[in-house]
Amino acid sequence: MARLNIKVIDSYSKAPLPYVHIEVDGRVLTTGLDGVATFDLPAGASYIIKVRQAAYRPWTRTIQIPQETTYEQLVELEKAIY
Amino acid sequence: MAEESLLLSPFIFPPTQLSYQLMNQVESLLKSVNLRVVRFSGPLASKETAFIHLPEHNLFIYAGHAKKDRLCGENVFLCDLVTVADASIFQGQIVVANPACESARELGPKIVDAGAKAFLGSVENMYAHFNESERNYQDDWFDYTLTFYRSVLTKTMGEAVEDWKNAITHYMDLYKAHLDDWPNADWNYFAAKMNRDNFVVLGDKQAVVQGQGIEPTTLRERGLLEGLAYLLNPETLRKQWNYAFRSLFSFGALTATVATVAVPVATAYAIERGWMTKEHADIARAVIPGVATLAPTP
Numbered sequence: 001m002a003r004l005n006i007k008v009i010d011s012y013s014k015a016p017l018p019y020v021h022i023e024v025d026g027r028v029l030t031t032g033l034d035g036v037a038t039f040d041l042p043a044g045a046s047y048i049i050k051v052r053q054a055a056y057r058p059w060t061r062t063i064q065i066p067q068e069t070t071y072e073q074l075v076e077l078e079k080a081i082y
Numbered sequence: 083m084a085e086e087s088l089l090l091s092p093f094i095f096p097p098t099q100l101s102y103q104l105m106n107q108v109e110s111l112l113k114s115v116n117l118r119v120v121r122f123s124g125p126l127a128s129k130e131t132a133f134i135h136l137p138e139h140n141l142f143i144y145a146g147h148a149k150k151d152r153l154c155g156e157n158v159f160l161c162d163l164v165t166v167a168d169a170s171i172f173q174g175q176i177v178v179a180n181p182a183c184e185s186a187r188e189l190g191p192k193i194v195d196a197g198a199k200a201f202l203g204s205v206e207n208m209y210a211h212f213n214e215s216e217r218n219y220q221d222d223w224f225d226y227t228l229t230f231y232r233s234v235l236t237k238t239m240g241e242a243v244e245d246w247k248n249a250i251t252h253y254m255d256l257y258k259a260h261l262d263d264w265p266n267a268d269w270n271y272f273a274a275k276m277n278r279d280n281f282v283v284l285g286d287k288q289a290v291v292q293g294q295g296i297e298p299t300t301l302r303e304r305g306l307l308e309g310l311a312y313l314l315n316p317e318t319l320r321k322q323w324n325y326a327f328r329s330l331f332s333f334g335a336l337t338a339t340v341a342t343v344a345v346p347v348a349t350a351y352a353i354e355r356g357w358m359t360k361e362h363a364d365i366a367r368a369v370i371p372g373v374a375t376l377a378p379t380p
Contacts, residue, residue, distance in 0.1 A: 012096055050265065057097075057212050058269035079096040080273065081207040082147050082181045 002043040003070040004063075008035045008051060011076040020077070023050040043068045055081045086118040087291075088139040090127040090163070092146035092156040097210040101145040101181050104224055108143065108231050115235050117141070117291070127156045129163050133171065141176050141291050148182035148203075151189050166192045173197035176289055178234060180227065181208040186282050194285040200239045206280035209273035216264045222253045226274075240287030250278035 004024070008017045008031050016035025021028055025047050029037040041047060043065050051059035056077035065071060089109055093102035102123060112119045120139070122131045127146065132155075136142065147154040147161070155163030169192040176199050179185040186203035193201050211219035226249035233242035257264070257271040349363035358366075 048265070052269060054272070055207065057210075058214075058266045060214075060265040078212075080209050080212070082097070082101065082145075082183045082210070 001040045002065045002068050004039045004041055004047075004065065004073060005070065006031075006037050006039070006049065006051070006073045006075060008037075008053075008075045008077060010056075011078045017053060017056075017077060020051060020053040020056075023052070024048070041065055049073070049075075051075050051077065053077060055079065086120065086139045087112050087141040087143060088132065088135055089119055089121040089143045090132055090146070090153075090155070091121070091123045091144075092127045092154070093124045094156055095147060095158050097212075098146050100210045100212075100220065100223075104181075104227055105143075105145050107224065107228055108145075111228065111231055111235065112141075117235070125156050127163065129155065132163060133168075136171055139175065141178070142172060143178045143180075144185075145179075145181055148179060148185040148189075150184040150187035151192075153179060153182060153185060153189070164189070169193045169196035169198075174199060176234075176239065176291060177201045177203075178231075179203035180230065180281070181210065181277075183207045186284060190282075190284045198285060199289040200283055200285035200287070202234070202239060202243065202281070202283050204277070204280045205282060206276055208277055208281075211270055211273060214264075214266045216266065217260075219266070219270045222256075222270075222274075226250050226253060235291055237290070238287060239283045239285075239289045243281060243283045246281060247278050250274050254278070 006022055006024075008020045008022070009015060010017055016031075016033070018031055018033045018035060020031040020035070020037075022031065022037045022039075024039050024041065027039065029039065031037045044067075046062055046064050048060065048062050057080045059075050059077060063071075063073065089105060089112070091102045091105035092098045105121075105123075109119050109121055120135050122128070122135075144153050144163070146156070147158045149161060151166045152161055153164040154161035166189055169189070172193050174197065177190075177193055178201075179190075180202060182203060184204065184206060186201065186205045190201035190203050211223035213220045226246065229249040230242060230246035233245040237245070254271055254274045257267040257274065260267045261271070345367060349358065349366055352358045353360055353363055
């Protein structure tokens with residue numbers, strides 16, 4: 001298995017964002033107070049990551065997980081509300 | 083009261099860059115129906131500039147950050163462009179806060195109670211849409227918001243809000259139909275729904291924005307006439323005098339700083355290098371602060 005650590009921060013303040021929903025391959029986790037959520041995934045595949053927090057612009061990307069190692073993904077969310 | 087509009091559009095804190103672009107188009111729209119527009123953007127979208135011009139206008143448009151009891155202006159930390167304490171300054175006016183979060187919760191009712199014709203805003207957060215890889219949702223947002231502003235200028239306020247809701251519903255249906263193949267359709271559906279369902283008109287739903295009622299002229303003639311009328315207006319002259327006075331004060335403050343800091347340092351350096359005598363330096367120290375004291379003070 002590969003490990004994917006996703007850290008979510010505010011693009012303006014750079015502060016970690018807790019309670020952000022992250023969907024990877026149909027599985028949903030919520031970031032902790034440090035803005036991090038960790039997924040264990042089978043290696044050798046690509047995955048669609050959806051990051052959602054109501055007050056921020058949606059973030060959707062496809063990433064490759066080729067090997068059984070630890071991957072770090074930083075997500076900077078942009079404010080979407082006035 | 084002159085038939086004019088005052089448009090405020092901050093642009094520094096996200097996502098006001100987008101509402102600023104949107105307001106560029108709203109400004110063109112206002113001008114296209116012969117409404118005169120005074121626009122302040124970025125740091126100029128402040129309490130000072132807005133309140134100088136506010137009494138001369140009957141349509142106030144704000145696009146930027148807001149809270150339930152205030153419109154922030156550019157400084158989102160101070161957030162004091164308009165607060166509930168300022169509600170009475172909008173007497174007889176139509177106030178539109180779009181996009182702006184929660185302004186219809188407390189601020190809107192206070193403004194209407196204090197004598198404004200109508201207040202149009204949201205009781206919840208208002209959302210921007212963005213350009214994503216599968217679709218330019220931002221264009222959709224521009225389209226439905228401009229539909230709203232077109233209706234504000236030509237219909238009653240109640241009808242304008244109905245048009246806003248219908249235009250958003252069109253895009254919500256589109257996003258719903260593409261939930262499986264547009265990766266960000268889910269969020270944009272939610273954002274559009276929030277914008278649609280929480281936007282209200284307070285006060286007189288039959289209120290309308292009055293046009294200038296003048297015969298259309300060529301753009302060049304109109305620009306020249308408006309420029310002359312504005313320049314020779316007693317109120318403009320008074321404001322220009324105030325601006326000039328403040329500028330002179332700024333100059334005075336700068337000169338005083340130079341006199342008290344820069345001159346002593348420079349003369350000491352010049353004496354050390356043998357470029358001037360101590361006597362000359364004493365004269366410079368005496369004369370330059372003297373000149374500074376002659377600069378206007380408030």
